[in-house]
Every structure is written in C-alpha cells, then in structure tokens.
Amino acid sequence: MSSPNTAATVAQILARAGIDRVFGLPGGEILVLMDELRRAGIDFVLMRHESNAGIAAAVYGKLRRQPGVVLTTLGPGAANLMLALSNSYLDAEPLLAISAQLPDDWPASHTHQRVPLLEAYAPVTKFRSKITAENVHEVLPRALTECMKRPYGPAYLTLSAREALEFTQGETVQAQVAHSNTAKGTSTRQSVADVIEDLRKAVRPIVLVGLGIDARNASRLRNWLDRWNLPVAVTPKVKGIVDERAANFVGVIGGMAADDLMVEGLRSADLRIGFGFDPVEVDKTWHAELPIRWVLESPNVDNIIPEGAMLTDHAEFLDIIGEQMPPAKWGKPFAQFQQRRETMLHDGESTAETMWPGDLIKELTSVMPPETIVTTDVGSHKYLFGQFWPSQLPETFWMSNGLSGMSYGLPAAIGAKCARPNVPVLAAVGDGGFSMNSQELETAKRIGAPFITVVLEDRSYSLIKLSQENKNLERYRTDFERIDAVKVAEACGVESLRTARPEELAASVSGALERNTALVVAVPVNYNDYRRLF
Numbered sequence: 001m002s003s004p005n006t007a008a009t010v011a012q013i014l015a016r017a018g019i020d021r022v023f024g025l026p027g028g029e030i031l032v033l034m035d036e037l038r039r040a041g042i043d044f045v046l047m048r049h050e051s052n053a054g055i056a057a058a059v060y061g062k063l064r065r066q067p068g069v070v071l072t073t074l075g076p077g078a079a080n081l082m083l084a085l086s087n088s089y090l091d092a093e094p095l096l097a098i099s100a101q102l103p104d105d106w107p108a109s110h111t112h113q114r115v116p117l118l119e120a121y122a123p124v125t126k127f128r129s130k131i132t133a134e135n136v137h138e139v140l141p142r143a144l145t146e147c148m149k150r151p152y153g154p155a156y157l158t159l160s161a162r163e164a165l166e167f168t169q170g171e172t173v174q175a176q177v178a179h180s181n182t183a184k185g186t187s188t189r190q191s192v193a194d195v196i197e198d199l200r201k202a203v204r205p206i207v208l209v210g211l212g213i214d215a216r217n218a219s220r221l222r223n224w225l226d227r228w229n230l231p232v233a234v235t236p237k238v239k240g241i242v243d244e245r246a247a248n249f250v251g252v253i254g255g256m257a258a259d260d261l262m263v264e265g266l267r268s269a270d271l272r273i274g275f276g277f278d279p280v281e282v283d284k285t286w287h288a289e290l291p292i293r294w295v296l297e298s299p300n301v302d303n304i305i306p307e308g309a310m311l312t313d314h315a316e317f318l319d320i321i322g323e324q325m326p327p328a329k330w331g332k333p334f335a336q337f338q339q340r341r342e343t344m345l346h347d348g349e350s351t352a353e354t355m356w357p358g359d360l361i362k363e364l365t366s367v368m369p370p371e372t373i374v375t376t377d378v379g380s381h382k383y384l385f386g387q388f389w390p391s392q393l394p395e396t397f398w399m400s401n402g403l404s405g406m407s408y409g410l411p412a413a414i415g416a417k418c419a420r421p422n423v424p425v426l427a428a429v430g431d432g433g434f435s436m437n438s439q440e441l442e443t444a445k446r447i448g449a450p451f452i453t454v455v456l457e458d459r460s461y462s463l464i465k466l467s468q469e470n471k472n473l474e475r476y477r478t479d480f481e482r483i484d485a486v487k488v489a490e491a492c493g494v495e496s497l498r499t500a501r502p503e504e505l506a507a508s509v510s511g512a513l514e515r516n517t518a519l520v521v522a523v524p525v526n527y528n529d530y531r532r533l534f
C-alpha cells in the first residue's frame with residue numbers, strides 16, 4: 001500500500017483522536033485537506049465567518065473534552081482567526097486552528113496573500129508549527145495535547161497546499177488528547193490541613209470558584225460546600241458548578257451586574273479561598289489587593305501562578321476535605337448581600353414598549369429546563385444574565401469573559417447545540433452583537449442545530465453608552481438604527497417575533513422548545529433599566 005499524503009495523515013490523526021467535526025470556511029488551498037477529512041469520516045461544518053467557526057469549534061471541543069478544530073484558508077481566512085484564538089487563549093477553551101499557508105520555497109516576489117501567520121499568532125497560542133510530511137506525526141499530536149493542558153487554550157498549525165500532497169512516512173499513532181493537570185506542588189493532605197486551619201479562625205469565609213476548576217469535580221465541590229454550609233461565589237464561566245438556588249450561594253463575581261455589591265461583600269469577608277479562581281475574568285483590581293488563599297490545580301491563564309498558591313489536585317483535595325467535620329459554624333454571614341442582590345431583580349417593571357430585564361430572566365427560567373445551555377454575547381445583557389440567570393448544572397453557561405469579545409454568543413450556541421443536540425440552547429445577545437454575525441442563523445438551520453435566540457433590542461451599544469454617561473461624556477456615536485432582527489431571522493429561514501410582553505415571550509419559547517425548532521425573539525428593552533442592576 002502506498003503511503004498517504006500529508007493531508008490524509010492529518011485527517012487520520014484527527015479521526016483517531018476522536019475529532020468528528022471540523023468547523024471552517026474554505027479556500028482553494030485547503031480543498032485537498034477538506035476532502036481527506038471527508039474521507040476520514042470527519043464532517044466539515046461550513047460557517048459564514050472564520051471567527052465564528054473558531055468560537056463554535058472551541059465550545060464544541062470543550063463540551064466534548066477534546067480540542068475543537070477550525071480550518072481556514074491562508075491570508076484573509078487565517079487573519080480572521082485572531083478573535084477566536086484570543087478568546088480561546090484568555091477564556092481557556094481548547095482550540096486547534098489549522099490554516100493553509102504559502103509554500104516555503106515560493107519566490108520572495110510572490111507576496112500575494114502572504115501574512116506571517118505563525119509569528120502573528122505566537123503571543124496568543126500555546127503551541128504553533130508548520131506541518132510538513134516529515135513532522136506531521138509529531139506536531140499534530142503535540143498540538144492536540146497542548147490544547148488540553150490546563151489551562152486549556154489554542155494551538156495553531158499551517159499546512160501549505162503543496163505540502164498537503166507530499167507523501168508521509170511512519171505510522172499514524174493515536175494522539176493522546178486527554179486533559180492533563182500540572183504536577184502537584186503542595187501535598188494534598190497539607191493543603192487540606194492549611195485550609196481547615198484558616199477556616200477554623202474565620203467568621204466570614206467565602207469560597208471563590210473560578211475557571212480553573214474541572215466541571216467533573218462539581219459534585220465533590222457541592223458535597224463539601226453544602227455539608228459545611230460554606231458561602232460560595234462563582235465567576236461567570238463556571239456558573240452552574242454549584243446550584244445557584246442553594247442557600248449558601250452568594251452571587252457571581254467578575255464584573256457582572258451588582259458588581260459593586262459583590263465586591264463590597266468580598267471586602268467584608270475575613271477569608272477568601274480562591275478555588276480554581278482565575279482573575280482573567282475580573283475587570284477590577286480587588287483580586288490583587290485582598291489576600292486570597294489560592295487552591296489551584298494548574299496555573300491560571302497565561303501561565304500565571306499567584307504568589308503563595310497551593311498547587312494541588314482538586315479531586316483529591318475535595319475527597320479528603322469532604323469527609324471531615326467542619327471546623328466551625330458560620331451561619332449566613334452574607335445574608336444581607338444575598339438579600340440585596342435578590343431585590344435588585346424586582347426593582348422595575350415592564351411597560352407596553354419595553355420589557356424589564358428582571359421579567360425577561362423570570363419568564364425564560366420558567367419555561368427553559370435546568371439543563372438548558374445558555375450562551376451570551378458581550379454587553380449589558382451579559383452582565384444581566386451573568387449575575388441573574390440561576391444556573392443549576394455544570395457546563396450550562398457560556399460567555400466570553402476573559403477576552404470579553406462581542407460576537408461570541410451566537411456561534412457559541414451553534415457549538416453547544418452540536419455537542420449536546422438533546423438539550424435546549426438559549427443564546428442571549430444584544431442588538432449590536434447580533435448584527436455582527438446573525439448570518440450564522442442560516443448555518444444553524446442548515447446543519448440542523450436549532451436553538452432559541454433572544455435579542456435584547458435597545459438600538460445602542462448600551463454598555464458603552466452607560467459608560468459614556470458615567471464618565472460625564474457626551475453621548476456620542478453609541479446609538480444606531482434598528483436592523484430588524486425579525487426580518488433577519490426570516491431571511492435565514494428561522495421563525496421569529498418581537499414582543500415586550502413577558503407572557504408572550506414565555507409562550508413563544510415554550511412552543512419552540514416543544515416543536516424543537518429554532519426561534520428568534522426580539523425583545524425591546526430600555527437601556528436605562530440596566531442602571532438599576534449595575
């Protein structure tokens with residue numbers, strides 16, 4: 001049997017690593033690889049923009065506990081990956097991006113579409129390399145492995161159309177893509193003893209859970225926190241790791257709605273345990289000013305290990321501590337904060353023209369089951385959902401909060417629906433963000449990935465408009481005319497309606513869930529209402 005070409009070898013390695021879908025947008029230089037993927041049984045999810053393809057792939061991958069893979073052409077297609085790679089880097093989502101590139105021996109005068117891709121993406125990737133016939137067996141498995149090393153993140157590879165046709169030597173080995181933790185620092189028993197000692201002395205302790213926790217440790221974590229009745233706060237990206245309806249849940253930290261209240265609460269604590277807590281999600285500086293007892297199992301994003309951090313295996317830690325008796329009783333030291341947080345959501349009402357954001361959350365939670373995966377875009381609506389969506393289950397809430405990049409919500413919903421076809425998916429997006437990539441509704445329809453999109457319409461980049469006002473700046477160039485989301489959805493073949501009536505929102509979403517169809521609901525909101533929540 002003749003040896004396979006490099007493109008075929010890439011496809012085989014990916015297939016053996018369990019990759020069944022690659023997201024992307026083609027160009028002439030990747031057609032051979034696309035064809036080899038097809039032959040290897042890997043579906044190519046054709047999208048409308050490479051950035052969206054990268055976001056969808058990363059969410060798909062993380063939910064499947066493997067790297068998501070995005071494939072683009074060279075030059076412009078590759079250049080469109082910056083946002084997705086940066087998001088993967090700062091939001092710890094495993095993403096392998098592969099782009100075409102000009103062959104090395106192309107004459108120097110051939111500058112058409114020549115961009116120094118490997119150099120350009122070096123600062124935002126954990127590993128990058130050119131793929132050749134000689135190195136494919138080494139660099140592709142390595143790239144897959146790097147994506148899954150905690151903190152998860154991106155790897156970037158290029159393959160020229162010429163190299164794709166070169167024949168490879170050697171046997172295709174199974175790439176090892178299981179996730180890996182960093183080696184332990186402190187002994188687990190010692191870490192547990194130290195934390196118990198801290199807690200013995202604490203009157204107002206709080207556990208801050210963040211991006212560095214593995215979702216598979218959710219039940220261990222809940223067992224410990226609930227049995228000991230320990231107050232807990234989470235960052236948006238791990239919403240659902242604890243049940244947010246539980247009595248010991250204090251709130252969401254990391255720049256969401258009610259953030260001043262949350263920071264006041266954190267300042268009033270006498271012990272803050274940073275359990276997998278990663279400040280990449282925090283846009284303020286309290287994490288550097290207040291003492292934190294860090295219990296991490298891997299470095300934080302960008303390989304940062306905070307001073308004095310314990311590096312310890314979380315599962316082992318939780319198994320040991322979960323069996324001990326609590327060293328003290330704390331009651332509900334943050335009750336006042338919990339009460340104030342709760343009240344905020346009821347501090348307004350819908351009118352005939354606009355829906356009060358609190359009603360929006362209330363109606364959607366009343367009809368969407370707990371296993372619903374929620375994705376948000378970036379803006380005021382993200383603050384709303386980040387703080388007030390009552391997540392109950394791990395891995396059911398997705399937002400860009402390290403990069404905080406607009407245009408995340410819709411493609412993230414596509415990735416989530418592909419990974420979990422049997423659970424409802426809700427994308428909550430602003431009208432600004434929606435206009436960045438609403439064309440992907442057609443993608444979702446075409447590939448059979450129906451989800452609910454709620455577009456919060458305020459005809460403005462409201463978060464930025466509020467910021468202008470807070471800075472006493474003139475309101476300048478932050479408003480826009482409406483692009484009718486209902487018509488956009490229709491144009492993509494998706495059912496849609498506009499309503500400011502809470503009951504109509506609930507009824508339409510509930511109907512779409514029953515029929516398992518995609519739905520876009522445009523909900524007019526008043527940007528001023530957000531003031532009462534921030």
Ligand SMILES: Cc1ncc(C[n+]2csc(CCOP(=O)(O)OP(=O)(O)O)c2C)c(N)n1
Nearest residue numbers: 379380381405406430431432433461462463
């Ligand atoms: C790609 C990108 N561009 C710009 C920003 C800055 N930004 C943050 S929020 C925001 C406004 C978003 O507006 P919209 O999508 O309508 O949501 P809203 O704030 O109205 O809820 C902007 C422009 C960003 N975070 N990401």
